[in-house]
Amino acid sequence: MAKPQTIIIGAGVAGLIAAYELEQAGYSPILLEAGDRVGGRLRTDVVEGFRLDHGFQVLLSGYPEVKRYLDLGALGAKAFRPGGHIHTRQQHFRFADPLREPAQIIRSALSPVGTLADKLKLGRLGLNLRRKSVEDCFKEKYTETKTIDYLWSLGFSEQIVERFFRPFFGGIFLETELATPAAMFRFIFKMFGEGDALLPAEGIEAVAKQLAGKLAATDIRLNTQVERVEDNRVVLAGGLSFEAPGGIIIACPPDKILPQLAGDSLAWKTTSNLYFYSSRRLKENRLINLVSDPTSLINTFTVLDEVAPTYKLDGQGGSLISVTLRNPLEREGQIGQAEQDLLRHSRLPNDSLRFLKHYEVKRALPILNPVSFRYDATHSRIVNRTFLAGDHQLNGSLDAAMRSGRLAAEGLLRT
């Protein structure tokens, strides 16, 4: 017997996973997407022969949901080296992770990233989190503490906070105050310790393409904006409506779609990401560069083609550099200033850089307090028999987006 019609709204990672899970249970969902392609926040453009992701994003191979759903081999995913290059106003030095690269233990001990006590604490924290489960990382007390307060409570010095934690986790949380709940810090720190930070060969959007490629029975309708959901009915912006007796999953922010959540709108972080082409090859050993210099606009920069050479399509020489700013760009004139900062940190010669593109990602990550990590479909949030998915339901990560899609589908299948 044919299964009743189900509808999913939003073809980001959460919606794609929800569709996959419903298909596995024999459903043929309709997936409605406002944009012109699947992937949501996972977008890659090709500009002047370079692959440019909308914002610097990495895929962590340690994420439980990545292990469940993605074929990293087929993505041709390439790994960054653990650790980083740190740039202060006066110094440039490498910071290695001796737990991941034992051969680097001497370099790590001598590095001016922090005191010897800091390094011992860092090692202890890494080992301690490896022994903990992911659920442990999200224990209630950690969802109520800011990351920065958690770091102070562990006794880290200002030196290591400013040189390592602030730029590194500021780049991940897209906020350098480190006000993000410590639970998220613990989770991400654990993931970096247990796996690799990866770039798919064809850019971050390839993750969404792989997930969409697994869908055989889903009717994906692009350029289709949903206006509202009423009971089991989905109403489109043009007035057309669809009945969904099998259930609805809203895999995008629901406040504009569900009238009862109208006042419940989310706050989001904005980020600015600049791309430069350097005619000189910049060698950074596949490490992320962390900038610990309050006079610089830059928070992190990365030579993408060193990690994934396919980010340069036509094999040209030189380097493709992705720069994440500490704060969103306020005026175009700041691009020149960011270029000067990049020249200073990278020590490239003056005329070697060419600006390629600026991406301002306005709704990059949801501001959530508390964050959560659920692992049981009975916790899926339901409003009016409609299931909610999206990273904003749990925490701002690809793992959470995938997990929320799975849980919403599992919740729907139980009803």
Ligand SMILES: Cc1cc2nc3c(=O)[nH]c(=O)nc-3n(C[C@H](O)[C@H](O)[C@H](O)COP(=O)(O)OP(=O)(O)OC[C@H]3O[C@@H](n4cnc5c(N)ncnc54)[C@H](O)[C@@H]3O)c2cc1C
């Ligand atoms: C710059 C940046 C850096 C990041 N870095 C990392 C990282 O390094 N590691 C990591 O794990 N995560 C990172 N993330 C987070 C990760 O990208 C997101 O958590 C994930 O992509 C969210 O997926 P989603 O499906 O929940 O939402 P989205 O991708 O936002 O998908 C929602 C979809 O719903 C559609 N939609 C919205 N409204 C409607 C409507 N009314 N009708 C129909 N369709 C609608 C949208 O067009 C969109 O396609 C980063 C994000 C950004 C932007």
